[in-house]
Amino acid sequence: LCVDNDQEILDGMRALLGRWQVQVTTASTVDQAxxxxxxxxxxxxxxxxxxxxxxxxxxxxxxxxxAGRGIPRALLTAE
Structure with missing residues (x-):
């Protein structure tokens, strides 16, 4: 699950991870996520x-x- 408010970033993550045969789900808002x-x-x-x-x-x-459980996660930032 990739969460970002920038649709171009989400599209890029889907393209990059998709090349590695990863099924990518995206959300642009907290509620969608x-x-x-x-x-x-x-x-x-x-x-x-x-x-x-x-x-x-x-x-x-x-x-x-x-989710009701711990899921491996990473926080992404440009800073």
Missing amino acids: LEEVQAQPDVMLVAYHLHDRLDGLDTLVALRVG
Whole structure:
């Protein structure tokens, strides 16, 4: 599951990871990500700056709670 508010970034992640035969699910908002996490992804990649109601760190916490289990995750930032 890749979460970023920039659709071009999400498209790039889908293209890059897709070349490695990875099934990629994307979300551009926290609410979309909370819906997608119900599918129990294997890994989560979340941008820090989401320009949403939560930042990336808080989103990771919410997604962990929403998934009901720990999922390997990484916080991505350009800073």
